[in-house]
Amino acid sequence: MIKLLTIIGARPQIIKAAALSRAVKSDFKDRVKEKILHTGQHYDAAMSQVFFDELGIPQPDYNLGIGSGRHGEQTAKMISGIEEVILSEPFDGVVIYGDTNSTLAGAVAAVKQHIPVFHIEAGLRSFNMAMPEEINRIACDQISSILFAPTRTAMDNLRNEGFLDIETRFKNGKKRQVFNSGDIMYDNSIYFAKFSGRTKILERHSLQPNGYILATVHRDNNTDEPSRLESIFKALLHISNENNIAILLPIHPRTAKLMPGNLSAGLYEKIAHSKLKLVEPVSFLEMIELEKHAKLVMTDSGGVQKESFFFEKPCLILRPETEWVEIVTHGAGILADADFDKIVEGYKTLSEIDVTFPRLFGNGKAAHFILERIMAYSAE
Structure with a gap:
């Protein structure tokens, strides 16, 4: 022993x-x-x-x-x-x-x-x-x-x-x-995916399968720098309005705390009256359910990048680089950083191409x- x-x-x-x-x-x-x-x-x-x-x-x-x-x-x-x-x-x-x-x-x-x-x-x-x-x-x-x-x-x-x-x-x-x-996260995703439907989180937020984008933003270089945070949320708002699609964003406590001061007053007001759904942090099973049924995932989280791949969802990466380079080289993810144009164009690209998801993990x-x-x- x-x-x-x-x-x-x-x-x-x-x-x-x-x-x-x-x-x-x-x-x-x-x-x-x-x-x-x-x-x-x-x-x-x-x-x-x-x-x-x-x-x-x-x-x-x-x-x-x-x-x-x-x-x-x-x-x-x-x-x-x-x-x-x-x-x-x-x-x-x-x-x-x-x-x-x-x-x-x-x-x-x-x-x-x-x-x-x-x-x-x-x-x-x-x-x-x-x-x-x-x-x-x-x-x-x-x-x-x-x-x-x-x-x-x-x-x-x-x-x-x-x-x-x-x-x-x-x-x-x-x-x-x-x-x-x-x-090891692939172990968990396989195991817990069978339980995630019990959460009813889609119904709670009036989401239709493949009818919304899942987004997360929490890294300090995005949340702490006003210009980067502004660019990301401006792009999310643009994509939501132009494509008439809801974006669900479980808001990290750090991001929630910094948004009022690091976003322009005009953008902050627009977000409050948009199809961006900012919600409290979700549980792991709820996150799996959201990832399974999203049209696309946008994130600066390394873990969420992988999980999007596990559940065969394209991923727009809100960072200049990633440790999970397989996702990008395979074409299942695009590095968009906090660049408004790259985020908007990346969403368009991932929405139009067919992506395969081989066993890389x-x-x-x-x-x-x-x-x-x-x-x-x-x-x-």
């Missing part, structure tokens, strides 16, 4: 953790004991607690309650809190997800105590060092014992950076291992693959 500490702190990590916890419970309960630590990075109930309740994730064994703050301040508090936990009881490994400050803190705290770090979603690269997430993911890859890459492109990134060749060794002489595990059994590899590593 091995004991793992899973580190979560942000909404996407809570969702990803559901797949691993489900696999532990169904097929590894006699071999793996999992404890969950929530850093409290996302502490809003609508952005955090609801996902534990809805997805059946075990309640955290530890909750640090860190909350928001400057990057350095927040990460330092997390490292200290996580270190206290891993010194309080023995763990055979720490599982981290993605690229948040919680991810970085978990990796640093564990590796300093010579506890193996298992990085799920390794190898992703935007090649934009202005993104805090890019710094976090690169640092975590460097200090992790096993890198679980979700796609072939992520594996190529790790290969190009020498991860498959460098003889890095950790405690007891164990070498770093690198695998293409498939995407694995076979839906990433969690089982990951646990098997962790078990093998621990037995060495």
Whole structure:
């Protein structure tokens, strides 16, 4: 029996953790004991607690309650809190997800105590060092014992950076291992899609299947820069008016807070009387239902980009680059950034072309693959 500490702190990590916890419970309960630590990075109930309740994730064994703050301040508090936990009881490994400050803190705290770090979603690269997430993911890859890459492109990134060749060794002489595990979010999307229809969210917002656009905007470079936020919402309003189509936008607390000050008064007033439906944050099952039935998805979220692909929906990406380059190179997504003309033209293009959606993200059994590899590593 091995004991793992899973580190979560942000909404996407809570969702990803559901797949691993489900696999532990169904097929590894006699071999793996999992404890969950929530850093409290996302502490809003609508952005955090609801996902534990809805997805059946075990309640955290530890909750640090860190909350928001400057990057350095927040990460330092997390490292200290996580270190206290891993010194309080023995763990055979720490599982981290993605690229948040919680991810970085978990990796640093564990590796300093010579506890193996298992990085799920390794190898992703935007090649934009202005993104805090890019710094976090690169640092975590460097200090992790096993890198679980979700796609072939992520594996190529790790290969190009020498991860498959460098003889890095950790405690007891164990070498770093690198695998293409498939995407753990694909596991979840397949599993939870069968339950999403129970939410009745389409009826609640008077939406018809394939008769609306789903949009999300939350990244700080979009929300915090008035010119970018103005351009995005101006384009959404134009597309909605010109095509007589509703746009549903579950509004992130950060975006809701900044919109009144960062949008011009005229545009803000027009939005209030348009077919843009700004609603409270939705649950994961509700989001799946919205993605399944949207005509098209517009987002600056990496996770939503993938989910749109899982449910075979074209995606307009409101960023200048993406870690999920497969979506763009395959033609299922277009990088529009926060450029009004690119957003409008991108919508027109994606509305007119036929897109196929091959299996680029694995076979839906990433969690089982990951646990098997962790078990093998621990037995060495």
